[in-house]
Amino acid sequence: MADATSESAEPRVVLVTGGNRGIGKCIADAFRAQGDRVIITHRTGDAPQGVDAVRCDVSSTESVDAAFKEIESTWGPVEVLVANAGVTKDTLLMRMTEDDFTSVLDTNLVGAFRVAKRATKGFLKLKRGRIVFISSVVGVMGAPGQANYASSKAGLIGMARAITRELGARNVTANVVAPGYITTDMTAELPEDVTADYMASIPAGRFGDPAEVASAVQWLASPGAGYVNGTVIRVDGGLGMGL
Template identity: 90%
Template sequence: MAVATPETTEPRVVLVTGGNRGIGKCIADSFRAQGDRVIITYRSGDAPEGVDAVQCDVSSTKSVEAAYKEIESTWGPVEILVANAGITKDTLLMRMSEDDFTSVLDTNLVGAFRVAKRATKGFLKLKRGRVIFISSVVGVTGAPGQANYAASKAGLTGMARAITRELGARNVTANVVAPGYITTDMTAELPEDVTANYMTSIPAARFGDPEEVANAVQWLASPGAGYVNGTVIRVDGGLGMGL
């Protein structure tokens, strides 16, 4: 029987795509707080101050390759990948252009594929690795005006499970965290009536905190979750239960 390689006690190299704001930033901060070497990606402009960051557009294979080479030469191979980068282009299906649909999939789903595929090179050399895809409850429940976004987030579950089948015996895990409605700058701008309407559908009767999403990610990245593979953890206050 195969024996898993023990987890290192040294600071781990963690890559969080889209880790410069919102949920991604909170996830990056949580790893940083426990002493890991955290690198975040940003798509354009200047790197955020005070953090290790590389420019990377996950919709470009060339950009992903360049980012990984920079990370590996500076900090070493990525041991934990949190694929969080994503975009939205919400509109009703009858008004949604093909570009609206494909561009969201290219960033949210194909972009996650690009960074996960590239990470496996380091994983196989290290004989360990963790992939954590940040999905959404919308990938299960659907939402009006989000056919593109829902499809991209639903696809992450299938991809995680395929990776599990391929690399589970190599001490690599691939799991999904699916947040529900989380308090961020974006949700803070919602009108009160819209917020109240969302609340009625959430059994917990509140929005979640980014820290609650980060806690789930932290657990999946921990030694205690080494036998958890191909699963989806919903951090949604019960919104998607039973689906």
């Protein structure tokens, strides 16, 4: 049986998809602060200054494979994968086009599958690995106008549990962090009345901080969480409790 405390204390290679802004950036910064070698992905434009980054479009298998080859040749095999890249195309169901639905799933769910599958090749050689999927409380609660987004985020939970069944005995863990309403540039732009309505539904009475999401992700990737597999940690102030 693998000893959860036997993982090396040396800096690990951590890949955070969509780690150039928002919650993803905070997660990347947190791993970097503890000494890990963190690589983020960006789809377009130049990489942020001062960080290790590779260009990667998670909706393309070829792009994902090229990104992993670049990472492996430059920094070594990925040991921790945080699948965070995601998009939204919100609209009511009757107005949602098939492309609105499938394009969101292709990035949020199939994109996570692509990077997880590619990372697993390295995990099996290393005989260890950690996957953390960034879902959403919407994936367990649902939300009007987000049939596509909610479906994609719910799917991550099923995928994590299937991977756990397949690879749990290989010292590979696959877990999910489901943030609720987190203070980001997007939530900062919400009208006051909308913010007040959201606040009223959150038992904690406040939005979360990205650092609180990052802490949950870090813990799931730590040696102390080696026996935690196929689980969902909601970082939502109690919004989705009981679900």
